[in-house]
Amino acid sequence: MASTKEIRTKIKSIGNTRKITKAMEMVAASKMRRAQDRMLASQPYADRIRSVIGHLANARPEYEPIYMRVRPAYRVGYIIVSSDRGLCGGLNNNLFKATIESMLEWRNKNVEVDLCLIGQKAESFFKRVGGQIVGHVSHLGDSPQMNDLIGTVKVMLDAYSEGRIDRLFIVSNKFINTMTQEATVQQLLPFPPADEMVREYQWDYLYEPDPHYLLDLLSMRYVEAQVYQSVVENIASEQAARMVAMKAASDNAEDLIGELKLIYNKARQAAITQELSEIISGAAAV
Amino acid sequence: MSTVKTIQVDIVSAEKALFSGRAESLVATAIYGEVGILPNHAPLLAELKPGEVRVKINENTTEIFYISGGMLEVQPDSVTVLADTAERAKDLDEAQALKAKQRAEQILHEKHTDFDYAKARAEIAMAAAQLRAIQKLRDKH
Numbered sequence: 001m002a003s004t005k006e007i008r009t010k011i012k013s014i015g016n017t018r019k020i021t022k023a024m025e026m027v028a029a030s031k032m033r034r035a036q037d038r039m040l041a042s043q044p045y046a047d048r049i050r051s052v053i054g055h056l057a058n059a060r061p062e063y064e065p066i067y068m069r070v071r072p073a074y075r076v077g078y079i080i081v082s083s084d085r086g087l088c089g090g091l092n093n094n095l096f097k098a099t100i101e102s103m104l105e106w107r108n109k110n111v112e113v114d115l116c117l118i119g120q121k122a123e124s125f126f127k128r129v130g131g132q133i134v135g136h137v138s139h140l141g142d143s144p145q146m147n148d149l150i151g152t153v154k155v156m157l158d159a160y161s162e163g164r165i166d167r168l169f170i171v172s173n174k175f176i177n178t179m180t181q182e183a184t185v186q187q188l189l190p191f192p193p194a195d196e197m198v199r200e201y202q203w204d205y206l207y208e209p210d211p212h213y214l215l216d217l218l219s220m221r222y223v224e225a226q227v228y229q230s231v232v233e234n235i236a237s238e239q240a241a242r243m244v245a246m247k248a249a250s251d252n253a254e255d256l257i258g259e260l261k262l263i264y265n266k267a268r269q270a271a272i273t274q275e276l277s278e279i280i281s282g283a284a285a286v
Numbered sequence: 287m288s289t290v291k292t293i294q295v296d297i298v299s300a301e302k303a304l305f306s307g308r309a310e311s312l313v314a315t316a317i318y319g320e321v322g323i324l325p326n327h328a329p330l331l332a333e334l335k336p337g338e339v340r341v342k343i344n345e346n347t348t349e350i351f352y353i354s355g356g357m358l359e360v361q362p363d364s365v366t367v368l369a370d371t372a373e374r375a376k377d378l379d380e381a382q383a384l385k386a387k388q389r390a391e392q393i394l395h396e397k398h399t400d401f402d403y404a405k406a407r408a409e410i411a412m413a414a415a416q417l418r419a420i421q422k423l424r425d426k427h
Contacts (some may be wrong), residue, residue, distance in 0.1 A: 041303060044296070045299060045300045049368060052359050056331070066366070092406055093410055096406070100407060106381070126393070145301070146370075152395055154383035155383050155387055156385070207332070208333065209318075211331075217357070221370075
């Protein structure tokens, strides 16, 4: 049996670990709340653009922007949104799993895949396993700015409009609730035209400058907004996953400490018993 | 009670909503000059230059927002300003894209580019197995 001193040190060190995991849990909880707020705040922009695009597409059926045109796929692009840090359970792993399943499907059809990575975890994963990486950004922090994402998105948008890729997907974690985050693969481009709106009469905007230019610009902004939304949602998911993982870790530390205390007390008692019996047998011998 | 007509004004950016409420009129800087929007304006879609958006909420209050470009959508009863969150210019965007590419090339430099499906799957399987093992350990307690 381990000496009582050894056990005591161990209990102390686990106690310290628990303090850290507990703190991380609380930090993650508050960060999650803020990330959720940001998630909601970025929603109206995308919604609004979507409805304008929907109307434009309906009012101008003769012009189909490149972002809506469906063409045969020879090469596809993926934007993979991962977290920068670990200690968040299986969050990133589930994401990569979903990515690879989806990539395999294309590969079986002999379609090449280009990758655009957001976040450190994706970087280190694809560094190890390989892949055609065309764009990368990481260290976005807890409150990412649209500015940080523009470059990465533009790489893919350019590739799409120049015909180098024919589909664009985004893989990210959807925040369902605190306990559940779901890795989803979502098609960004080409995006489907909005459903026909019910209108009593046909109307159209006045344009400044011309509608084609505006429609392209809107489409671009829409894709950017969606990527931004995914990044923010992924952060909320990350914090939620971390909160749950750290809570589990704290609970485990608690259990371990309980068990170790039991062992410690037993060891202590054994030592006392032994000492007593030594004294008694010593006394008896005299 | 005054019977001044008002319109619903929403100013949103990709990052957050900046303003939402009723207003009497709105003035924004479109690409060809300033446009003033009053209730029952014809549907309009315009690109906005970097500049200010003035929202006249009532006789005494006017709120001013500075935006770095964006889009203006007008419906007879509502106005939406889709503000860009950052300075946007073609060459600036170009530079950003170049940076993203460079970062990617840096990664590519350090490793082979052929995607190894087998290795990727093996890695994920391993990580999943570790997680499962941890789960089992936890359940035992």
